Amino acid sequence: MTIRLTVNRERWWNHVVGVADEVDGLIPVVKGNGYGFGRAGLAIAASKLSPLLAVGTVHEIVGLPDEVTPVVLTPTWRPPDTTEPVLTVGSNDHIAALRGWQGRVIVKLSSGMQRYGGNIDLVAAAQRAGLRTVGVAIHPPLAGTDDDHRQQIVDHLPDIDPSLDVWVSHLFPSTYESLPDSHRYKLRLGTYLWHGDREALHLEADVIDTREVRPGDRAGYHLTEVPGAGTLVMIGAGTANGVAPLSDGRSPFHHRRQRMALLESPHMHTSMGFVPAGDPCPRPGDWVDLQRPLIHTAVDELRWI
CATH class of the missing domain: 3.20.20.10 (Alanine racemase)
Incomplete structure (x- = not known):
């Protein structure tokens, strides 16, 4: 992660x-x-x-x-x-x-x-x-x-x-x-x-794995029922890095400028996102955007370009 x-x-x-x-x-x-x-x-x-x-x-x-x-x-x-x-x-x-x-x-x-x-x-x-x-x-x-x-x-x-x-x-x-x-x-x-200059900075996290799910399936630490047919996206970012939902409860992750839903709150090293069937979905090895204050985030990799 x-x-x-x-x-x-x-x-x-x-x-x-x-x-x-x-x-x-x-x-x-x-x-x-x-x-x-x-x-x-x-x-x-x-x-x-x-x-x-x-x-x-x-x-x-x-x-x-x-x-x-x-x-x-x-x-x-x-x-x-x-x-x-x-x-x-x-x-x-x-x-x-x-x-x-x-x-x-x-x-x-x-x-x-x-x-x-x-x-x-x-x-x-x-x-x-x-x-x-x-x-x-x-x-x-x-x-x-x-x-x-x-x-x-x-x-x-x-x-x-x-x-x-x-x-x-x-x-x-x-x-x-x-x-x-x-x-x-x-x-x-x-x-x-x-x-x-926020445009000079880009924060993101990698996708570890994905898993197709059907209505009625349960997943996660708390066996939360998935919202419907779609894909669970395992993102390599969690509480160990200071990653949490936004103050209003929304997910901090985005893919192709669309906010990704969270199945449940992030855990130590992985967050479980959910993408409904038919929506653009990242693949393992891709990167998704992360919306977090940098003063609260432990960065694993700093890249200068």
């Missing part, structure tokens, strides 16, 4: 470089599964864009290019042995956990996310704890408009010392450029940077 991501290298890189040229203070984000590309390879690409690179956790600072400084976005209770990365704190407890560590931190300020982050007093608390505070971060939610996100950031500015960089996210470059010139800013970009 194989999930394959095909990338038009020139088109993809042209978009990435175009964004980097447009954004002053860009911080590329390379975290989790590396946005479907894998963290190691994507970090090399990111190192060509900025000397700073944002990662998800302290466990993701290993194996990064030597020329970049990692910025860890998620607070940690156990600081790393090195002071090279810039860590994030979002509460007094996070600050206490880093007491005695000699590195740099960014202080997370509260936003509508209500995840972690506090008021501006955390900056002084971090400094009293001996942490070198180099900036503050504001992380608006995805919900709302770009103007809503901008307003959440602007509301904090009167309390922020202009000597501190203001790290922001979830803004389009045009909105980012409109922030008041009272402060210096850095823009964290992940999805828009790496996935902004």
Whole structure:
């Protein structure tokens, strides 16, 4: 079973470089599964864009290019042995956990996310704890408009010392450029940077086998009754790769621009699709399109063309 991501290298890189040229203070984000590309390879690409690179956790600072400084976005209770990365704190407890560590931190300020982050007093608390505070971060939610996100950031500015960089996210470059010139800013970009040109990316899965079925037949882990005469299509993608039905329950698979029905929910390494008799049907060894967010998908094969 194989999930394959095909990338038009020139088109993809042209978009990435175009964004980097447009954004002053860009911080590329390379975290989790590396946005479907894998963290190691994507970090090399990111190192060509900025000397700073944002990662998800302290466990993701290993194996990064030597020329970049990692910025860890998620607070940690156990600081790393090195002071090279810039860590994030979002509460007094996070600050206490880093007491005695000699590195740099960014202080997370509260936003509508209500995840972690506090008021501006955390900056002084971090400094009293001996942490070198180099900036503050504001992380608006995805919900709302770009103007809503901008307003959440602007509301904090009167309390922020202009000597501190203001790290922001979830803004389009045009909105980012409109922030008041009272402060210096850095823009964290992940999805828009790496996935902004969807036409450069193609996700698909291979067909392992097919089986003709008749009305009344049952198949699958739960012996589900088939919808009618047709073909069961065994697709080499399942929960082991993060493949699941769409949020509305529909199948994530397509063949010849037609959505393929699922007989039942995907399992570890195989999904069972159903094609009614008379409809175009893939054959063993063919590939079918897969509609999944790349940040949720473990790709087996990355192909550059």
